[in-house]
Amino acid sequence: GGIITQTPKFLIGQEGQKLTLKCQQNFNHDTMYWYRQDSGKGLRLIYYSITENDLQKGDLSEGYDASREKKSSFSLTVTSAQKNEMAVFLCASRRDSAETLYFGSGTRLTVL
Amino acid sequence: SQWGEENLQALSIQEGEDVTMNCSYKTYTTVVQWYRQKSGKGPALIILIRSNEREKRSGRLRATLDTSSQSSSLSITGTLATDTAVYFCATDSVSGSFNKLTFGAGTRLAVCP
Numbered sequence: 001g002g003i004i005t006q007t008p009k010f011l012i013g014q015e016g017q018k019l020t021l022k023c024q025q026n027f028n029h030d031t032m033y034w035y036r037q038d039s040g041k042g043l044r045l046i047y048y049s050i051t052e053n054d055l056q057k058g059d060l061s062e063g064y065d066a067s068r069e070k071k072s073s074f075s076l077t078v079t080s081a082q083k084n085e086m087a088v089f090l091c092a093s094r095r096d097s098a099e100t101l102y103f104g105s106g107t108r109l110t111v112l
Numbered sequence: 113s114q115w116g117e118e119n120l121q122a123l124s125i126q127e128g129e130d131v132t133m134n135c136s137y138k139t140y141t142t143v144v145q146w147y148r149q150k151s152g153k154g155p156a157l158i159i160l161i162r163s164n165e166r167e168k169r170s171g172r173l174r175a176t177l178d179t180s181s182q183s184s185s186l187s188i189t190g191t192l193a194t195d196t197a198v199y200f201c202a203t204d205s206v207s208g209s210f211n212k213l214t215f216g217a218g219t220r221l222a223v224c225p
Contacts, residue, residue, distance in 0.1 A: 103154025
């Protein structure tokens with residue numbers, strides 16, 4: 001089996017601050033994703049990457065940057081944190097052409 | 113039922129009862145996946161049903177799929193307190209790409225002992 005590790009588990013930032021969330025997977029999966037989960041809402045796709053150095057925008061990419069420098073890692077940057085984006089950010093991965101998505105436990109972002 | 117920008121639904125039942133959660137999706141898909149998310153954890157796949165299947169069972173779980181109405185359901189029989197979680201349905205995008213999975217708003221299920 002494998003695991004997806006997200007760091008940090010809790011992230012507190014100031015409004016306007018640039019913040020980076022990290023994700024590592026040891027499944028050797030090709031595709032990785034970042035989802036945002038707001039309280040009482042479903043998961044919305046921010047960015048995904050189908051291979052190292054590839055980036056694809058999701059439905060909610062404005063205000064975010066992403067980086068996939070290695071196959072095993074995928075980072076997400078909040079370019080200027082806003083109070084209305086306090087949420088849980090979930091990283092996930094899956095093998096190319098496979099169906100099942102494997103998730104990390106999330107990073108909870110609080111903006112003061 | 114759950115989808116997209118709709119708010120998460122909530123259900124509260126007693127242990128031992130059966131429950132059914134519904135999901136209607138908006139675009140063509142070849143597979144519907146159901147995920148369960150327990151408090152403080154990421155979602156995990158619990159059952160998957162393909163477009164050529166009308167029903168799929170796994171232990172106490174039963175999923176159905178009606179491609180003509182673009183709807184799916186997840187039933188849990190004899191619920192346990194440990195079934196308390198948020199349940200999401202998810203579909204792959206209409207382009208047929210396996211790279212983008214779209215999730216419904218979810219159903220929060222509370223099973224009281």
